[in-house]
Amino acid sequence: MRLLITRPLPDAVVQAARARFDVVLRDSTAPLTEAELRASLRDFDLVLPTLGDLYTAAVFADVPAPRARLLANFGVGYNHIDATAARAAGIAVTNTPGAVTDATADIALTLILMTARRAGEGERLVRSGGWQGWHPAQMLGLHVSGKRLGLIGMGRIGQAIARRCHYGFGMEVVFHNRSALDPGLPATQVPLAQAMAADVVVVAVPGGPATRHLINTEALALMQPHAILINIARGDVVDEAALIAALQQGRLAGAGLDVYEFEPRVPKALTDLENVTLLPHLGTAALEVRTAMGLMALDNLLAYAEGKPLPNAVP
Structure with a gap:
């Protein structure tokens, strides 16, 4: 399955993802652009987004038959993702509670x-x-x-x-x-x-x-x-x-x-x-914490790939 990781993540997370998925790792630290948001839904089976990647209702509306089936958010907060619109498009959303x-x-x-x-x-x-x-x-x-x-x-x-x-x-x-x-x-x-x-x-x-x-x-x-x-x-x-x-x-x-x-x-x-x-949004800025967040997001991705219940599906 083809996976887009939208920002650089700790090496341990990227290596674990590459061991299981066909990974495209975006090297920019900036949020996805409007064009990139839509392309992520069209061109990938799975997406690992994070804060600032604005998956609004309009984005989902512009991709009426998305290839993507899961947005495995890196972070506990997911207000940058319209979860209702995602569900309507047949796309599940997960997050990373506990790790943060x-x-x-x-x-x-x-x-x-x-x-x-x-x-x-x-x-x-x-x-x-x-x-x-x-x-x-x-x-x-x-x-x-x-x-x-x-x-x-x-x-x-x-x-x-x-x-x-x-x-x-x-x-x-x-x-x-x-x-x-x-x-x-x-x-x-x-x-x-x-x-x-x-x-x-x-x-x-x-x-x-x-x-x-x-x-x-x-x-x-x-x-x-x-x-x-x-x-x-x-x-x-x-x-x-x-x-x-x-x-x-x-x-x-x-x-x-x-x-x-x-x-x-x-x-x-x-x-x-x-x-x-x-402070510049340092809430989870420790290597072991960001690694744990990434591995939790990966657990959600693996569960989907294996047809298992999502551990951290958002309501």
Whole structure:
């Protein structure tokens, strides 16, 4: 079966794929173009796409009799793929849950600590040569230990963040989730307004139409002026313009972002703000994690090729 891998992946993943499939490995790190998206459905039996490869309803409509039968997404988030349109075209979609959980939770903690303690601002001060030495009132930030954490979303990643914050920093955990659940750790499920009123708010919901701009002007208005917002979910879950306005007006103390609404474009208004930590989507950027993600995507491809149930079919 002919397989298109849309971006460079760790060598172990590519070699494992080549052992089983006729692989075409695209060497560009940019998302598929409009023409490439359509060609992938026409010319390949299987596709291993990832974030930014925009398989919209229009793409599927332009290829009414696709050769492709499976999009084995590299990543847990698949809001770049219209899964409903894919199913209507007879194409299955899978993702890679589980493999990304701990690495993404670690990045959330990185952003919490960097933003609360103004680490990015401090590093820029040292690098610029502007630091004039320690003094008692220098760059005072938010002490994280013992504070209240508000989680928006309590799936695998949310639970991993909650464990780190509660057991590592003694934080009280409250969370907002669309369905009732027992996370198996000390945490209280609350309405959105109560979660947004925490000292540290972390967005950890899936992307997609249901959560687009969930964190909007009204939600941000519920935050306390000393609080910080962290987003490790999908960029468009947060209304970026509303967040910029809230930060510029001092309605919250800071933000830590690993994802952006129009990624990879980051507004100058964000980069100009000193109280914002900005990372280049590092959530799963560890070799062993990216390898595990690739091998999980390959498991889905192999299952399809062997006529077995897909391990990680998306609903």
